[in-house]
Amino acid sequence: MTQSASVPFLPFVRPEIDEETIQGVVDVLRSGWITTGPQNQAFEAALSAYCGGRPVRTFNSGTATLEIGLRLAGVSPGDEVITTPASWVSTSNVIYEVGATPVFADIDPVTRNIDLDKLEAAITPKTKAIIPVFLAGLPVDMDRLYAIARQHKLRVVEDAAQAFGASWNGKRIGAIGDIVSFSFHANKNLTSIEGGALVLNDEAEAVLAQKYRLQGITRTGIDGMDCDVLGGKYNLTDVAARVGLGQLKHIERFTAQRRALARRYFAQFEGGAAVKLGMGLPVADFDNCNWHMFQITLPLEQLSIDRAGFMEQLKERGIGSGVHYPAIHLFTLYRERGFKAGMFPLAERLGKTTVTLPLFTQMTDADVERVCDAVNEICAQYAK
Numbered sequence: 001m002t003q004s005a006s007v008p009f010l011p012f013v014r015p016e017i018d019e020e021t022i023q024g025v026v027d028v029l030r031s032g033w034i035t036t037g038p039q040n041q042a043f044e045a046a047l048s049a050y051c052g053g054r055p056v057r058t059f060n061s062g063t064a065t066l067e068i069g070l071r072l073a074g075v076s077p078g079d080e081v082i083t084t085p086a087s088w089v090s091t092s093n094v095i096y097e098v099g100a101t102p103v104f105a106d107i108d109p110v111t112r113n114i115d116l117d118k119l120e121a122a123i124t125p126k127t128k129a130i131i132p133v134f135l136a137g138l139p140v141d142m143d144r145l146y147a148i149a150r151q152h153k154l155r156v157v158e159d160a161a162q163a164f165g166a167s168w169n170g171k172r173i174g175a176i177g178d179i180v181s182f183s184f185h186a187n188k189n190l191t192s193i194e195g196g197a198l199v200l201n202d203e204a205e206a207v208l209a210q211k212y213r214l215q216g217i218t219r220t221g222i223d224g225m226d227c228d229v230l231g232g233k234y235n236l237t238d239v240a241a242r243v244g245l246g247q248l249k250h251i252e253r254f255t256a257q258r259r260a261l262a263r264r265y266f267a268q269f270e271g272g273a274a275v276k277l278g279m280g281l282p283v284a285d286f287d288n289c290n291w292h293m294f295q296i297t298l299p300l301e302q303l304s305i306d307r308a309g310f311m312e313q314l315k316e317r318g319i320g321s322g323v324h325y326p327a328i329h330l331f332t333l334y335r336e337r338g339f340k341a342g343m344f345p346l347a348e349r350l351g352k353t354t355v356t357l358p359l360f361t362q363m364t365d366a367d368v369e370r371v372c373d374a375v376n377e378i379c380a381q382y383a384k
Contacts, residue, residue: 010367011320012358013187016254021246028242036214039238043245044197050248051199052175055206058241059213062161062183062196064234067094068212069179069198070129072205073155075100079128083159084114085328085347087133091159092328100128104329106344111283112295113140115346120148129155134163134173136324137189137292138285142168142176149178157181164190165255166290174199184244189258189292190251192244195236257361258291264365265294265357268372273380277302280353293324296375297353305382311355313378319371320358327351 028039040058047056059065075081077099083091085104092102105118112135119130130149132140139160149156158173160166161183166173174180180199184192200206208229211218216231247254266284269275280297283289298307305313311321327347329339341348357371 007318009318009320010358010363010370011360012322012356013320014360014362015186015191016250016361017191017243018246018250021243024242024246025239028238034239035237036235036241037238039241039245040236043192043236043241043248046245046248047174047197047199050174050251051172051180054175055200055203057198057200057206057209057213058192058236058244059196059198059234060236060240061194061234062181062185063090063094064213064232065181065183065196065198066090066131066157066159066161067097068209068234069157069181070094070098070100070131071212072179072198072200072209073129073157075128075155078126080124080126081129081131082114082119082122082127083131084133084135085344086112086114086135086325086350087159087328088161088325089328089331091131091133092334095131101126103127104339104344104347106346107350109346109350111138111140112136112350113138116141116144116148120152123148123152123154127152127154129157131157131159133159133161134166136282136295137162137166137290138283139163139166139168139173139288146177155179161185161196162188162292163290164188165251166292167288169288179205184240184247189254189290190244190247192236192240192247195240195244254361255290258359259286259289261359261363261365261368262286262289262291262294264368265359265372268369269375272372272376273383274299274375277379277383279375279379291359293322294357294359295324295354296357297350298355299379300353302384303379303382304384305378307353307355310378310382313382314371314374317374319374322356323354324356325351325354 079100081095082103095102105122108115156178158180182197184195212231213234216227216229278299
């Protein structure tokens with residue numbers, strides 16, 4: 001089957017940016033102040049209010065926020081940091097960047113997040129911090145996570161890159177916890193095109209984060225300047241901040257629409273050919289998850305087609321898809337450091353079978369039905 005010329009291509013993600021925000025960006029460009037300035041300050045203030053008044057500092061990426069979060073947590077060479085192998089590789093790359101050693105714990109096959117039993121079993125005297133990842137916007141069990149952290153006196157740097165708008169038992173992610181790292185990449189629920197933010201515990205952490213963000217510099221008065229820590233160049237531009245401000249106004253609607261679309265996916269897949277063959281669906285959490293992604297796992301043992309072939313079949317039908325994520329420890333960089341296939345079998349299986357389906361706010365119920373029909377049709381066509 002090939003895509004009909006009359007049917008537009010449906011990507012797996014598309015940002016929604018309103019005309020007011022576009023005009024706001026034009027105004028910033030015309031103002032002459034396009035790097036970090038008043039728009040950034042306004043964005044940080046709005047994010048702080050959203051996160052219950054906690055201090056917030058913005059950065060140019062969600063990778064920078066993770067790295068700086070680890071530095072703020074005191075992670076240094078010789079330390080170990082526990083995280084999941086089922087994430088974007090930046091989650092563990094930043095551990096190497098600060099000179100520490102990543103320690104992986106396998107995932108819970110139901111939530112697809114880090115298995116907290118395995119996390120606790122991985123703690124050693126060298127463990128300094130934990131990076132939990134909220135895959136597809138679904139938080140881990142925050143009560144248990146922080147009970148473990150308190151018991152073992154560990155810092156937590158939440159990789160909430162995908163979880164802006166998510167919550168835990170009625171409390172917003174970012175309003176609770178230790179250090180919280182958000183990403184505002186173009187595919188996130190809230191975007192600043194590229195960017196990220198750290199939610200911090202107090203003003204002392206915020207001041208240090210700001211130093212790390214721009215070469216370790218502290219300015220005083222009209223001409224005073226000092227450098228007392230080794231910082232980098234991670235600041236967010238005012239152009240990006242203006243996009244983020246425009247997005248933040250709509251985050252509650254964005255989240256509600258994503259949850260409604262996810263419900264539609266579940267309803268459409270129920271009893272279909274794909275589910276009957278064993279296709280896996282995510283946890284149906286409509287209270288805590290922000291539904292950043294809708295991910296299925298393919299029943300490859302029951303199909304005469306591999307994942308690449310399946311995705312090509314979707315593409316031929318005018319439907320985009322993605323892979324999030326290959327198991328980190330199987331990348332060459334990690335194999336060279338002693339990681340091997342078979343060490344984390346659940347994450348490995350997820351990494352080989354997962355497919356991300358389209359989910360974004362401009363989608364309609366008809367779009368969801370089109371995707372589900374295509375998935376069922378392909379599974380039925382290639383069933384063994």
